[in-house]
Amino acid sequence: MSTPATEPLIRVRGVSKHFGSFTAVDNIDLDIESGELFVLLGGSGCGKTTLLRMLAGFESASSGSITIDGADMAGVEPYARPVNMMFQSYALFPHMTVENNVAYGLKRDGVARAERRQRVDEMLAMVELDSFAKRKPHQLSGGQRQRVALARALVKRPKVLLLDEPLGALDKRLREQTQFELMQLQDKLGTTFVVVTHDQEEAMTLATRIAVMDEGRFVQVGSPAEIYETPCSRFVASFIGSANMIEGSVIEVNGETVVVEGEGGNNRFEVNHSEPVSVGDSVCLAIRPEKIDIALVTDQAATGSQNRLSGTIKELAYLGGTSILRVETEGGRVFEVTSPNRLRSVSGKHVFDWDDAVTMSFPASNAILLTS
Amino acid sequence: MIGKRSRFLTISLIFGFAFLYVPIVLLVIYSFNYSKLLPVWGGFSTRWYVELFNSPDVWSATILSLKIAAITATIATVFGTMAGYAIARFRKFRGRTLFTGMISAPLVMPEVITGLSLLLLFITLKQITGWPANRGMTTITIAHITFAMAFVTIIIQSRLTGSDMSLEEAAYDLGARPVRVLFDITLPLLTPGMMAGWLLAFTLSLDDLIIASFVSGPGSTTLPMLIYSRIRLGLKPDINALATVLIGIVAIGVLIAGLLLIRQQRQRLAMEAQDRQ
Amino acid sequence: MPETQLTTTQAGFVEKVFEWLQRNWAKLIIAIPFAWLLFFFLAPFFIVLKISVAELLIASPPFTNLLEWGDGILPSVSASIDNYAYLWQDPLYVRTYLNSLQIAAVCTAICLLIAYPMAYAIVRAPGNMKLILLLLIMLPFWSSFLLRVYAWMGLLADQGTINDLLLWIGLIDKPIRLLYTEFAVYVGIVYTYLPFMILPLYANIEKLDFSLNDAAADLGARPAATFFTVTLPLTWPGIVAGCLLVFIPATGEFVIPDLLGGGNVLMIGRVLSSEFNANHDWPVASAVAVVLLLVLVIPMMLYHRIQAREGAY
Incomplete structure (x- = not known):
């Protein structure tokens, strides 16, 4: 908002989503700039997937507005949005070959056959699946399916690619390797990625920025280093990585440091502080x-x-x-x-x-x- | 858009169910009509029920049909369970293709063909061996077992292929021999399927008109045969009463089954909730 | 002493039987239903086939001469084609076959159009509601088929409910003929066989992964395009199974054309039955049955293949 000259690619203002009496997403504001790899991180039921589905158009916001590339998305159907999604279980069409899966979106847009062919081939080459074009999804390994899903979503050259737990179905080794491939691809194409994950390690590896979500709200938004080194709350400190938490109260404030008396007494710690605290405040110490x-x-x-x-x-x-x-x-x-x-x-x-x-x-x- | 689609679905559901149920509801309403001329409403009355219950041939036909249905259901369940087990558990045996073919054919076979062919079989048999001397309850029951066991087989087979073999393997692992496993593990697990199969075979037999008319002889009239001979020439109010009684019995049965199902589901949900705590 | 010997041999015999059972129980489980079906399902077709190639002359009266056909099948071969030739030459039979197929096909199509949205709606219904709707679909299936057809006689009769309603509205001024027409047969078949279409469709749509619909929409497919490119191809096995389950028995249907169509609707099931029961022409009736079976053998094999594949999963 401080630089109104460049409008953010995605602008979310005051968006909430209620399912009956349950609030899945609670009054969220968010700006995502073009070219970012933005990760929504949180436990199950925190509202991250609902937010992603609202960006894709599968859910409509109960209140608030979503703007993508300057256009208000209210009432715009999923098939008319400039975004594409990679689904959690990939949602590859089981009755179509790899090639036809990737070509599906282009066909719907009425792209001419020659161009379609060329773009599909290009995309399949990029994800190194050119030799699997004629296979059906069930004849592929998990990693290959993941790449088909990626290719299918990217071939339409969306402004934003939404990824719902993109690596969740892969085993650990493959996941680590694919994380880097995903980053390289994003770097090469310059497409904005919005990723939903519950895996904090995955979030740390991929993200340029992370939003930690809990109970439908953003708890903290920042770079991976910011979130790890200066978590803003007990929740974030314990959710990202592990931390020794010591509850206590401030007994002395001097210049840069304060002295905290841990609960149970007989243990005092001297720590730096950035926020103003005064003697008697109850605080928490987190040490990685x-x-x-x-x-x-x-x-x-x-x-x-x-x-x-x-x-x-x-x-x-x-x-x-x-x-x-x-x-x-x-x-x-x-x-x-x-x-x-x-x-x-x-x-x-x-x-x-x-x-x-x-x-x-x-x-x-x-x-x-x-x-x- | 989504709203429009779900409205279309709801409307099609309402019309579909109206199509299925309006004739039945009207049938029931008219069974309480005093008038002998069916479409003319002559006031509420239960006279057709009284007439129905005082009719000896309705009773004898009903008893014959119930007897045939009970025997058919029992034997068809035994044979069907054997066949379903064989198809699901023995991957390869000689004649498997022929066997599965003979199982799935009766599901769609036009009844006139089954009826005709069985009748000719019985006649040929009588020529050669002198049995069956008279066609009647025995021949109808044999015919019903033959087509009802196919339905039981399909139910048992789908239950067995749907469940994994780990329970049976656990029993083998604990030292049970194949026959023991069959009686201790497989059959108890199949009990709900066998019950469903029995009920299906029972209703199929109770409902059959065509095959029974082919293979029955003089003096053995099943309930559908009796109904058919009466309604061939037009509407009969006492048949409405009979239909209402039969539909009522089935509806109560299905209602009880439905309530049991829902209660089971609730219990399972409650148990899952306990697990979570 | 001899007595104990006897009991030991008896015990040995029982033991042997048990041993045999232990070793051969699997064979027994296959053999019993297999033998039953061979004898009561397959063998009768060969008898039908045999009688269909016999002559009516020998067959009248049919009871006494059946055995002679069994012995003298070779001499009757020359006359064998006669019954089939008779069916082929008489335009009535050909027309009846075609008419049966046409009625069955049209009814199948109508059933599909009604059943598909219903099955889809039931799949999308919430938990308990779904169970209740399914029971409601199956309820008519459990109640008497004959009485459901009879219910339509009351609706379609000249003084029936539909005519009464139309007269009362003022759409017509004298009753229109509905019962004993081809229209009544269509209604009866669609009504009777609708659950047979809904249930396989439901089973198939139930398995559908609805995230595929989302994926299609995300890739730019409008609802209609999603339906035709994703939903329809994926539920195709259910459609085929449902159609066969309606089409095959409807082709040979006897009760519905008899009760609702009167004498005015030609369907092969009725012709077969009247050839057999009224005309006592067993060879021709058998030939009619064999031809009907030949007409239906391809759809029946198709159905068997689907059934076998479903079982293999």
Whole structure:
């Protein structure tokens, strides 16, 4: 809104959607610029799919307006919108060949046969399925089907491509590979992508911007780094990645840092703060597991960070590249800490073991102070 | 657009059901008509019901039809279950194509052909072996079993192919021999299907006119044969009364079945809700 | 001593029977229904075929001479084609076959047009409602077919409900003839066979993935285009099954043309029945049946193939 000279490609203003007494989408404002890869992230029932279906035209908004490329979408049927969608289970027409699936949208638009052929061939080559053109969907693997669905939606050169859980049906390995292919494709075509997913890792990899949704509202909108490093609420901090959360209250405010007394007493933390807080406020501290330094008590090289805690390792999971440790402090609080396995261990003996006494520390700048 | 489409669907549903039910409703209404001339309304009366219940040939035809239907349904269910099991579980055996062909043919076979061919079979048999000496209840029952078992087979077969084999495999795994598995696992699982098959065979037999008229002999008149001989020449008010009684019985049966189904569904939903908590 | 020996052999026999059953139960399960069908379903057709190639002369009176045909089939071969030739030469039979096929085909088409939107609407109905609607479709199916046809006699008669209604509205001033016309036969067949069309269509539309409709709309297809390019091709098996389930029995229908058409409507089922019961011409009746079966064998095999494929899933 600060730069009215460039109208955003998608503009959503005050959109709500009610199903009976249930509110699926609650008064949402959103601008998406051309060329963005925008991800709607949230758990099931948060309203992300409903919002996507309203953009596609399958649901009409109960109130508010949706503008795409300057045109008001109210009353515009799905078949007349400048957007295309890649469906969750792909919705490939089982009775048509790959080629005819991809050509379907062009036929409906009355594109001439020669041009249609050329565009279908081009598209199939782009998703590397040119040799599968004559096959039926059920003769393809999951990954190939996903690419047909993508090709079918992109061949119409939509202004916006909507993707509903685009990688949900693929297994983990294929998903990671396809994430990058999807990004490269988006980069090459410059099409605006709006992706719906419940998978935060997928959202972090793909997105230029993420909107975290909960109960029909946007909780936070920002770049992946913003959302991870400075979550604005307890919900976002715990939904994206994992975090050790400590409820407590402010007992001292000095300059850049505040001192927080954790619940249960006898543990004080000094943390940076960006929002104004005053003594007596109840707040929450969030510390990411990988942002805590951990060392054996016997190890003298431990750092001199502001916040130090000692405890014992209660659980340990060796993941190869890293290990996840659960450390119980003397006060009975359990911290999750990730520690990179930098040294190769051949004897089966790792740096840390069950019941080791350890010291944890983190600088004031590593913790996040949450007020909401 | 979506509104227009669903309105079209609703209207077609209303007209479709009106088409299906208006004749039946009128039939029922006219059964309470005093007048002997059917279309003329002569006031409310139950005289045709009284006449119906006092008619001995209606009773004897009804009893014969019920007997045939009960025997037919029972034997057709046994044979149909065997055939359905064989088709669903034995992927390959000699004559499978012929077998499945003979199962699906009676579903669509014009009844005049089935009736004629069975009659000629019975006559030939009598010429060769002297049996059946008289055509009647036995021959009608045999004919009904033959076409009703095809319907039971289809029900059983679809139940078996629809369910996975893991329960049977679990029983094998726990040490049961094939015959044990059949009696301990497969048959109990098939009970609802067999009940549905029995009911279907029962109504099919009760409803059949053409095959029965071909293969019956003098003195054995089933209920449809009796109705047919009466209505061939026009409308008969006592037939309206009979129809109302039959429709009432079926409607009550279906109503009970429907209520049971809905209750089952509710219980399942309640159970799922409990799981979620 | 001999007594115990006897019991042991008896026990051994019972054991052997059990053992045999244990090993051969699968064969038994196939053999019993198979044998029944071979004997009571397949064998009769061969008898019909045999009688259709016999002569009426020998066949009258038919009871006594049946066995002679069985022994002397070769001598009667020369006369065999006569009955079929008779059917072919008599324009009445040819016309009756064609008329039956035409009536069945038209009724099938009308059934499809009524049933498709109904089946679609039932699929889209919410949970409990769907169950109730399905039961309502099946209810007439469970009640007597003959009485449902009879109900139409009351509606279509000269002093029937429809004529009364039209007179009362003033659309007509004297009753129009509805009963004992071809129109009445059409109505009766459509009415009777409608559930047979709705149920397979319902089963098929039920399986339809409605996200495909969304996908088509998203790719620019208007509702009509979506229907013809996606919904219709995908529900085609249900359409074919429903049509065959109506068309085949309707072709050989006997009760409906007899009760609603009177003597005015020629359908092959009626001709067969009257040839057999009234004229006692068994060879010709058999020939009529064989030709009817030949006419219907292709649609019946088609139906069998669909049935087998559905079962394989």
